[in-house]
Amino acid sequence: MKFLSAFYRRKIALAGLLIIGVLVVSALLAPYIATFDPQEMNPVDKLRSPDGTYYFGTDNFGRDIFSRVVFGARTSLAGSAGVILFSLSIGVLIGVSSGYFRKIEPYLMRLIDVLMAFPPLLLALVLVSILGRGMGNVIIAVGATYLTRTTRIVYGLTLKLREEPYIEAAVASGVKQKWIILKHILPNMMSPLIVQATFTFAFSLLDMAALDFLGLGIPPSIPSWGNMLSEGRMYLTRAPWLLVFPGACIVLTVLSFNLVGDVLRDRLDPHFRRDIEGV
C-alpha cells in the first residue's frame, strides 16, 4: 500500500503505471485485440489512411497498422524484458563474484571496463552482425551493452553491502559465505536493481529501435515498433500514419517506464541512490 500511495501523490506517474498495464494486457491478448492478421497483405488496400476498417491505416503491403502495433507490443516488451533478464542475471553473477573473490576481480573488472569503453550502439551492432538477425540475438547484443553497466553497479553494491554492520556481524558469527550472499547480499540488492531495471527497460527499447533503424535489429518478418518505424520512415510525407502510431507507442512506453522508475527511485534508500544510473 505504501507503494501505491507513492504513485498516488504523483498522478502523472500513476498514468505511467496505467499505460504499462494497458500495454502488457494488449501484448498478452494481442490475438484477441488485433482486427487483422498482422502479416496479412492486401495490395489493393495499400497505404490507406486511418478509417473505420483500418483504425491506424495500412502500410505499403496493405497490412493493418493497428494489428501490427498490437503485436508489436509483444515483440518490443518481450525484447526489453529479455535484455533485462540477460543483463541482470549475468551482471549479478559477475558483479557479486568480483566483489567476493578478490583473485578474479582485477581481470573481470578490467574486461568490463574495456567493454564499457566501446560505444554501446556500436558494440550491439557488431554483435548482431556476428550472430545474425534474430530476436534472441538482438537481446544478447543489446543486453551485452547493459551488462557492463549492470555489472559495475552490482559490484559497487556488493562492496558497499559487505561493509554493512549486520553482514559483518553475520560473517563474524561464522555464517557461510554462500549463505551470506544468498540471504543478505542478494535480497538487499533487489530494490536498487529493480529501479535500475525500469530505466534499462526504457533505454533498451530505444536502443533496439535504433538497431532496427540501421537494418540490423529484430528480423523484419516479426512486427516490432522499431521495425515499423524503420520501414515507415521513407513514408514520412506520403503516409505519416506509418510512423505516428508505432512512434507514439515507443514514446509512451519509454515515458511510462521513466516515470515509474522515477517514483521508485525517490522511494529508494538514499544510501543506494547514487549507484543507480537512471535519472
Added chain:
Amino acid sequence: MNRTRTILLWSLCFLVIAAGAAFAAEKGGVLRVAVIDEPPTLDQHVVTSDLTTMIAQHIFEGLYTFDSKYSPVPLLVKSEEMKDDGKTAVLSLREGVKFHNGKEMDAGDVLASLERWGKFGARGPVLFSNLEKVEATGKFEVTLTFKAPFAPWKNLLAFMNGGPVIYPKDVASGAEKTPITPEQYIGTGPYKFAERNPGRYIKLVRNEDYAARTEAADGYAGRREALFDEIRFIPVPDVGTRVNGVKAGDYDYAEQILGDLFDSLKEDPSVVTTVNQGANQGLMFFNSREGVLKDNFKLRQALQAAVNMEPVLQSAIGPAELWKASGSFMPESTLWYSKAGLDRFSANNPELTKNLAKEAGYNGEKITLMASTSYKFHYDSTLVIVKQLQAAGFNIDHQIYDWATLISKRGDPTQWDIFFTHHGFVPDPILFTFMSESYPGWWITETKRALAAEFAGTLDEAKRREVWDRIQALVYEEVPVMKTGDHFTYDIYSPKVHGLSESSLIWPKFWGVSFGK
C-alpha cells in the same frame, strides 16, 4: 519576287536567332547531385556498381557507346573494318583526342587498357576468352582477332559498366586486381576528376580541351558538351533527405527515390521526375549445385507456377508506371524482347503447382530463401513471394541478412536454396549473370552449354535472337533463375536544370545539361 525573298531571308534569320536563343544553354554553375552512397572506386574496369558508372561515365570513355536504341556506335573509334568472315576487326581510332593529363590518346593506350580489362576486369573475360589476340597495328589502329566469329564484341566494348574504358597506358599497364587510385582517374571524357572528399562529395570539373564528336547527340552517342563548371556527387543515404534537399534547393538532382512517392512528386511543381528506362529486374537464383533444388526441375517449375508477380511488384515497387510484370529477360524496348516460355511466368496456378510438386516428389522439405534488407525492394519482394509459396504448401525458411553477409553466404552452396538479387540493364544477353557458370547458382547443364556456345558463335543478328529465344525457353524449363519483373527507378531534379530528357536510358548523364536562365 525579290521582296518575297528578302522577307523569307529575314524571317529565316529571325528563326535561327530565336532558336539559337532558346537552345543557348547557359554555361557555368555547380550541379549538386545527391546519390545514395559513396562508390568504392571509380575504376570502371573492375566494378559493376551502377553508382560508379553514373559518375565515371563523365570522366572515362570507351571505344563504343550506345545510341538511344541501345545499338553500339563508335565513340573513341573512328571507323571499323571486319575481315576474315568476322574473325578480325580492325578499329581506327580518332586522332587528336587528349587525355586529361594533356597526352594524346593512341593505340598504345587502347591496347594497355583492353589488356588490363581482359585480365582483371569484371566483364573482360567474357570477351577475352573468345579472343585470340589483340594488337596495335598502327599508331591509331587496333586489331582484334577472334578465335571464331564472336557477335557480341561490339556490345561488350560499348557497355561502360564493368567495361573497357580507355585509361592512359602508364595507368593501365601498371594496374592489376586492385582498383586504380584517384590520382589515376585520367580519362578522355567531357568532365575531369578533381577531388574525392570522403563522406562529402566527388568533384568533377569541366574538361576545356574535350574533343567532342560532331554528330548530334543521340542516347550516349554523338556530341557531348560539358556546360557546368563543376559537378558534385554528394552521398545522401536517407531518401527523405534527398527529396527534402531538392525541394529546399540544397541539391539540384537526387537519384533513386521511393516508388510510393512517385505520384505525389509528379504533381509537385518544385521538382521534376525522370524515369530510368534501363530496367532493373528482381531475380531469384536457384541453387544448381547442392540441396533440394539441385537438379529437381519439376520442383523448380512447381515453385515457378505458384507465384503471382503483380502483387509482388505492387508492394515492393509501387505505382504501376514504375514496373512491368514481364517475364522477358530483355526489355520490350530492345530487339531482344522474347515471348519464349512466358506462359510459365507468374502463372499463379495452384492446380499445376500441386501436380508438379507431386511429380517432383516434394514432401515438405525445407527450402531456404535468402534476402537482404540493405535493398528495401529485395526484402519487400521476397516477403510477398514467401507468403505465396507458403500458401501453396512449400516449407520456406526466409533468411534475412545484410547485403555483405548475403553475398558471402551465397558463395557456399550448402547454405541456401534460393537467394534474391537484382540485375541491371545489359545490352547483350550474354552478360546476364545466370549465363556465367561461376555465378552463385552455378547453372551448368549440357543443353545450356550447347545453346550458349551456339549463341556466342552466331553472327547474324536475326539468328542470334532466335537462339536467345531458345535459351529463354530453357530458363523457364530448368528454372536456374526466376524473374519477378521489370522495375524502373526514378530520380528527381530541380526545374532550373535544363537538358535532361524525360527518361534516361540506363544511367542519368549530365553532359548537354545546364542551368536555364
Added chain:
Amino acid sequence: MFSYILRRIWSMIPSLLLASIIVFSFIHLIPGDPAQIMLGDQATPEQVQGLREAMGLDRPLYVQYGRWLSGVVKGDFGTSIFFHQPVLHVILDRAETSVLIAVFSMLLIILVGVPIGILSAVRYNSRIDQLFSGLSMLFASVPTFWLGLNLMLLFSVMLRWLPTSGFPSILESGDWSNLRYLVLPCITLAAPNSALIIRLTRSSMLDVAKADYVKTARAKGLSEGAVNIRHIFRNSLISVVSALGFTFVALMAGTVVTETVFSLPGIGRLVVESVLRRDYPTIQGIILIIAFLYMVINLLVDLSFALLDPRIRYS
C-alpha cells in the same frame, strides 16, 4: 596527484591492448568479405580471390593482427579498404564534423539542461517543475530520426531558414557561416540529452538538499539562494559532470542516426558504414581511438571530482 595521473595513463596501455584484441576478433567473426563488397554483385570468384590476396586478407588472422599492431605502435593505423586512404586520414577528416557537433550540442545541453534542472529542483513539485519534468521526459523518449526529419521538414523545406543536410568543411573553406548546417543536427541531438541532464541535475540537487551539511548551512542562517548555489549545486555537480563527460564521448561516436538523417560526414556514420562494408582497418582504428578517448575523459572526470569536492584526494 601527478603520479596518480601517470599511473592511470600507464594502466591504459593493457586496456587498449585488450580492447584492440577484442575488436579485432569481433569484426573478423562477422561474415562477409570486403573484396566481394567492393567489386560488387557480378564480380567473378577469381576476381574476388585476386583482390583478397592483393589486400593481404588471405593471411592468417594472427599475422594480420601482428602487422596491424606493429603499425599502430608507430602511429600507422593502416589503409582503409574502402577509401584507399590512410585510416588516420579518413578519421581526422570526419573528426571535424563530430567534434563540432559534440561541442555545440554540449553547449546547448549545458545551457538548457543545467539551469532548468536547477530551477526544477529549487521549485520542487511546483507547476514549473512538473511542466519541465513532463517535457524533458517527452524529449528523452522521442526517437531521434523522427525528431530530426520533422525539424528538417519545418525549418528547411517549409520555412527555408536552414539547409537540409550536408556539412561543407570549415577547415577547408574557412567559412564559419557553414555552422548553419549544424544547427538542426545539434538541436536534434541536444533535445534528448538535455532532457537527461535536466532530470539528473534536478534529482542530484534534491538528494544533496537532504544531506546533513546542507541542513547545517541553513541552520547557520545562510540565505536560501546562497545555500542553493554554494552548497547544493556545487555538490550535485559531481554526478552532472560525470554524466556530461560520457555524453560527450557518446556524441562523438554514437550519433549515427542523426548523421544519417542529415547526411553529415561524421564518425558515427563512418563506423557503421564501415561495419556494413567490412572495412576492417577503419573499424579497428575508430573503435580504438574512441576507447582511448573514453579512458581519457574518464580520467578527466575523476580529476574534476577532486576540483569540485575538496574531500576527494588522489594520490
